[in-house]
Amino acid sequence: MATYKFSELPVARPSKGVERRQAYTDHIMMTIVDFSGGPRPPDPPHKHPHEQISYVAKGPINFILGEGDAQTVTRLETGDIFAVPSDALHTVELLGKTARLIDCFYPIREDFLK
Amino acid sequence: MATYKFSELPVARPSKGVERRQAYTDHIMMTIVDFSGGPRPPDPPHKHPHEQISYVAKGPINFILGEGDAQTVTRLETGDIFAVPSDALHTVELLGKTARLIDCFYPIREDFLK
Numbered sequence: 001m002a003t004y005k006f007s008e009l010p011v012a013r014p015s016k017g018v019e020r021r022q023a024y025t026d027h028i029m030m031t032i033v034d035f036s037g038g039p040r041p042p043d044p045p046h047k048h049p050h051e052q053i054s055y056v057a058k059g060p061i062n063f064i065l066g067e068g069d070a071q072t073v074t075r076l077e078t079g080d081i082f083a084v085p086s087d088a089l090h091t092v093e094l095l096g097k098t099a100r101l102i103d104c105f106y107p108i109r110e111d112f113l114k
Numbered sequence: 115m116a117t118y119k120f121s122e123l124p125v126a127r128p129s130k131g132v133e134r135r136q137a138y139t140d141h142i143m144m145t146i147v148d149f150s151g152g153p154r155p156p157d158p159p160h161k162h163p164h165e166q167i168s169y170v171a172k173g174p175i176n177f178i179l180g181e182g183d184a185q186t187v188t189r190l191e192t193g194d195i196f197a198v199p200s201d202a203l204h205t206v207e208l209l210g211k212t213a214r215l216i217d218c219f220y221p222i223r224e225d226f227l228k
Contacts, residue, residue, distance in 0.1 A: 002179050003188045003197075004197075005190075005194050006193035023195045026165060027141075027220040028165055028219075030195060032195075051139040051141055051142055053137060053139055053142055055144060055169070057171055063116075065116050074116075074117045079146070080120050083139050104218040
């Protein structure tokens with residue numbers, strides 16, 4: 001299938017206040033991630049071997065990359081982009097009531113298919 | 115650099131009424147494509163070897179895939195997704211005054227770096 005209506009995509013709820021919808025080709029996966037219940041502290045940083053580029057479809061958020069002295073915190077608004085290198089620790093902080101991220105991964109997140 | 119403010123991204127204008135901004139990692143490129151001056155007929159279909167997944171950040175649009183008897187036209191709204199297989203002919207039709215697509219490509223569009 002080549003088109004995916006938002007209202008018809010299956011919904012995963014990986015944690016409280018987070019909904020994830022996804023589509024993928026052979027090599028890339030796109031996810032729509034909706035956050036609610038903000039503002040609230042960021043989830044603990046996580047990492048994965050996949051490269052990630054994300055579009056802030058609804059901000060504002062703080063994008064938090066790295067750890068310790070090397071950690072950076074960047075406020076991003078609707079329309080901005082962030083990138084996550086392979087295996088880099090990262091998380092986001094919900095600054096408003098809701099937020100939406102469009103995450104793109106290479107390779108596809110096999111862990112999201114289970 | 116890991117973050118990209120929309121207002122600071124370089125702008126390409128590949129055709130009248132189309133603005134493109136982009137960011138990329140080693141294997142994936144994300145582009146923000148803004149269409150204006152609609153509604154108007156679709157540009158001629160094009161193709162590329164890259165896989166593509168796109169998020170409709172502002173619709174509505176018609177997504178047109180394939181050619182001849184196998185051509186499909188699908189109306190998509192804000193929040194919907196479409197995917198383009200490698201080397202498949204495709205185009206979009208601007209149904210409103212403006213539209214925004216978030217295109218994700220694998221591998222990166224070297225032709226966009228020139």
